Amino acid sequence: MPVMSMVQALNSAMDVMLGRDPGVLIFGEDVGFYGGVFRVTEGLQKKHGERRVFDAPIAEGGIMAAAVGMGAYGLRPIVEIQFADYIYPATDQLISEAARIRYRSAGEFAAPITVRAPCGGGIFGGQTHSQSVEAIFTHVCGLKTVMPSNPYDAKGLLIAAIEDDDPVVFFEPKRLYNGPFDGHPDRPAVPWSQHKASEVPEGYYTVPLGRAAVVRPGSAVTVLAYGTMVHVALAAAEEAGADAEVIDLRTLLPIDLETIVASVKRTGRCVIAHEATRTCGYGAELSALVQEECFYHLEAPIVRVTGYDTPYPHALEWEYFPGPKRVAAGIRQALAA
């Protein structure tokens, strides 16, 4: 089986879908000739032609609007927002339009759009190249939200998102593009080839939306994470020497409640980790759901380990990033209580 990085796996997913479905097309800033600033669409224009893969004007709102119109026609546009931090100009078309068209037209029109956006920190991008904005979209009914943590899931989830008949916001943790990252910037970077999830089939397959994965079984505490934080959580579990069960949510909406609840009911303790700012972050919903579903099984308060409620600072990137030390502390706190 071929070995792929996250970038290659995402590229392969789009390549496969361009080949399978003439209604699939890709556009966005610098995605055409250049292949995207993170090279995720590299080679696709050359292979599939300018008609299928092309550059767009720098107007996230216009890109989203055009995608909505194309979706109404019956195409399946994939649009790239160059950084999740730049998705705000597109919120009106995404929230007021894409997410509501099926409902307001009583099912006559739909928006089978996939919105790809690199998210998260870890590359010294400062406050406008590091944001994790998922919670703004998980609050919006009519949108699905996905964030993969490895190449195999990335390809399978992206194909599932493209085939989905509703709009999907697909966040790509940019720090994971070229290798797993466990939150230790001081240690040498590891390529994906050393990770088993880099074994990715050439062709078509899907990882269904709405299903989490238990990436580390355990019985003492449940750690809920997604994206980069999955790797951080795994490292933290080791460093805390805890019998922690780590769940990679993979899809944020719809939430895989079953898997979460089954685990927490067994462990009785729960830690939630995300990179986004804490207040009203996605972790708040997870915490609310867990306490609603598992109240009588909880032996300790649910702990949230998150980014601080500040913009992502440039120089203090690693003081801001919720690394293994902080997650491990959260695990210990949950176990101690």
Add this chain to the structure above:
Amino acid sequence: MPVMSMVQALNSAMDVMLGRDPGVLIFGEDVGFYGGVFRVTEGLQKKHGERRVFDAPIAEGGIMAAAVGMGAYGLRPIVEIQFADYIYPATDQLISEAARIRYRSAGEFAAPITVRAPCGGGIFGGQTHSQSVEAIFTHVCGLKTVMPSNPYDAKGLLIAAIEDDDPVVFFEPKRLYNGPFDGHPDRPAVPWSQHKASEVPEGYYTVPLGRAAVVRPGSAVTVLAYGTMVHVALAAAEEAGADAEVIDLRTLLPIDLETIVASVKRTGRCVIAHEATRTCGYGAELSALVQEECFYHLEAPIVRVTGYDTPYPHALEWEYFPGPKRVAAGIRQALAA
């Protein structure tokens, strides 16, 4: 003391501040000559002149951007977004700019802007005149978020917001503009004059941001609500015949954690009510905070009573609205457990 409706109280707050501070000005769609579609700025242009109170082009993004520029100059603009449902085009200027300018300029520049927006349902406005979008903004660091439930608070909070040196998103529950509403559309509408909070001083006063109010003391269960839902919660408490303590949060960010925690630690039970959609709504953060702070005092799962995770439907407005019946059921559930 004069009796004022919510509309009159808000109008009075702006009138007072236009009189006190030459740096205060108001602009927005139809707010000038016409006085706003809900008449909240009625008479202000006539009294203070076109220079201080004027109409803006229909461009929420442009309105917010102009306000940011004016704030950088040193003015205190008050802008009206005609309906909270139309705030999305302004999110980039609000989230990427207004909320971050103090931080990114290390305190050199600020955005002392007040953004007024009518929110919530109850007037058969359908899905684009009924939204409660507060949770999108309470997730954003650098923004303060306010939602009053009565004329006295409305005026005091709006003056505090205008005087605040940071951007404040000020949501006005439109169903409360002309009278309190307890969620019984079938009963005759009540004017504010019959509510004691309609006694509003003529002149200057403030209700500090970040402080909740206990509007109904009780010892069996704590009900957290804001805006229209405060009145619904009060009715529900009566109808459930419960010894419920109802807290009007008034300011959503910063959160008045002390008041909330003190109450829940006493009652051991908590119900959270809001009109916004449930998933990742503001109630999720409240629930997470309460279980983090009061875990060992909680005798029952925290209950959320909210709008459903669908757009606000037109014909089924009252099936959607989380009225007294549903809030009372939530209270009973919290007490039963």
Add this chain to the structure above:
Amino acid sequence: MNDLPVPSNPPLPNRERLRLHIPPHRPQPGGHADFGYFRVPAAGVVARPAIDVPSVVTHPLATALIRVLDEENRAVGEWDPGLDPETLRQGLRWMMLTRAYDERMYRAQRTGKTSFYMTSRGEEAVAVAQAMALRPDDMLFTSYRQQGLLIARNYPLIDMMCQIYSNGRDPLKGRQLPVMYSSRAHSFFSISGNLATQLPQAVGWAMASAYAGDSRIAAGWIGEGATAEADFHHALTFAAVYRAPVVLNVVNNQWAISSHQEVAGGEEATFAARAIGFGLACLRVDGNDFLATYAATRWAAERARANHGATLIELFTYRAGSHSTSDDPTKYRPEDEPRTWPLGDPVERLARHLIGLGEWSEERHKAQQEELARLVRDTDREAQSHGTLGEGPHFGVETMFEDVFKDMPWNLRRQQREAEEP
């Protein structure tokens, strides 16, 4: 001056004091209509370029006004589309039906049968003539004030009314505010309550049609007030860059609720002129002139169909009614404005034109008026027999949770069960 905000510094002696220009709100209620802010050029004077000219050839038309019907309502000049009387009578009928429908539904709201309504009074030619100039399968992305498009596409009146009543037969299941129609079968896109969003969507649909090698074009409508929104800019940019086969219409009816077109920039330039900076073709037309509106739309549609790209059309007209049932225009404009609008009434002008041709008469006009009033009344009765907003019946509560997604996720299924509990 004593009311300077604290931080500003006094101007240096050699510097002029800056002044903020606020477009004055004029004319004011109480006073009399004043249309001095524009001149009405004669009909028939504007030349009609070939449909394949470079867009720059059309740019002078941004400050012209294409008019075909002259003061005596005779058709004159190169833009006369030369339509046969049958077609003209059809157009007249649809305009009159639109007006009759509007009057009926406006009253229905006033008598509490529904929550909200918006008429297109005075703008009937815009929708009806444009519907007739386009092909039936061209895709329409409209604002809330082009109901004439649906009527001219024979969308059943009863369906429109049931949408207004949000009743058990509402094609949109009672979900949308009245007038927010949608009909895929009539190539009519779901109307949004959020202004301007439809315009770049129309461009996207047109790009898709071109992508697919289809032959259907798209058309979009936006009010002059909403041109200030970002999506207007997106529409023009994408239409220009990808030469999308789309007709973009700015309906300049002078008012945006209480704001005059000057607040949207009409003081400084025409809305048709917005096309120039993007190298798009543009036309500016008397929107109360059925023939001119038809001809201009036809020109733009043929240009788009022939792969010469998009055209921006400014339809210069007047909102004769209130903005909606929620406002009272006498609070912000002279009460005699609608009566004295210099470009007249579109229905009357087309009727007079037909009468001049000997193809219509006062009697037939009156008779058709009564016939349509009856038709609308009877259809309304039938519609109300399926329910009204206040009385119902409505779609069941379980339907509230459908169509949020194609497949209902667990949280909605759970909420659906909860809502269905008695």
Add this chain to the structure above:
Amino acid sequence: MNDLPVPSNPPLPNRERLRLHIPPHRPQPGGHADFGYFRVPAAGVVARPAIDVPSVVTHPLATALIRVLDEENRAVGEWDPGLDPETLRQGLRWMMLTRAYDERMYRAQRTGKTSFYMTSRGEEAVAVAQAMALRPDDMLFTSYRQQGLLIARNYPLIDMMCQIYSNGRDPLKGRQLPVMYSSRAHSFFSISGNLATQLPQAVGWAMASAYAGDSRIAAGWIGEGATAEADFHHALTFAAVYRAPVVLNVVNNQWAISSHQEVAGGEEATFAARAIGFGLACLRVDGNDFLATYAATRWAAERARANHGATLIELFTYRAGSHSTSDDPTKYRPEDEPRTWPLGDPVERLARHLIGLGEWSEERHKAQQEELARLVRDTDREAQSHGTLGEGPHFGVETMFEDVFKDMPWNLRRQQREAEEP
């Protein structure tokens, strides 16, 4: 065709198939530069209108190109600002200092001393000439590529460098990505990473200045690629409606990362022409011509100061370097483009002009180059003595929580305590 998406229907026999136009990416890397998409008009031919003319008088200038320096670098024509040699030498010095600074900081990033950098190579005249044409207290809202404005306002190099290194002496406390400067003392607004947001902010600031009866105007800069963003439209609309005293500059350096200006609509019209549809004045100028850039900016500033409203200036120039330290231009454009740009190099052209006047020499030029290189090197050493991104020292972790709000709320105080725990 076999790749039609399912839903589209085959075109009717009598209808042409629609085609989607995608602006071709040309010229391509490997090939040779091809500037055939525009012509270089002679210098001195464009007439200079009075500053108070109606904006329409300036609209023909949207397709012209104001140039003062001719092929022999002599100053010719009405737009010659007639600056004295002292001023010209000052401008040359600031441009050379900007370039020296850029080269040093670019290398600093390359050698791992910081995370990111962006040079303004080839565009030095835009920033320096414009800074000199404006008054020192006019408020500047810029993009990330006008560092010359700060240099020409004598913002300390050391402060700029410390911002680049995000070190303990960084005026922005290490919070911002390198090059995102801010200096209230120099009337320079905090640079945003989000494109285009600064332009309507500049208009808002100008409205405030006019509101206050102040005499300071605002100026905003945006790249040609970013003109597609909504905020460009907002800026033009608000500037037009309120006649804001602002100068709006579109820096057309031909590229937006890897996208040619055609992707932003440059294929169809000039960016200066965007002003026409709003009734704003416009100028299009050779941005590599110091004198022309100075003169055009001066014209627009005086017009704004005299309450005649805003001007949109397109500065036609070329991005001679990479977009940033994150991209390699040879991947998307011919490697000889920078060398063969028809409008030359702004530093060289001004130097040759001064030499022609007998006010400068090759020797002085070379000497100044070396002097500035030394100055920059020494300042860099001092800056690095205050720390670099990798090595630190940085501002303390407690400062991360400051300035989110004026007063720190409980949640941030709590997080601050947590972060300070060892």
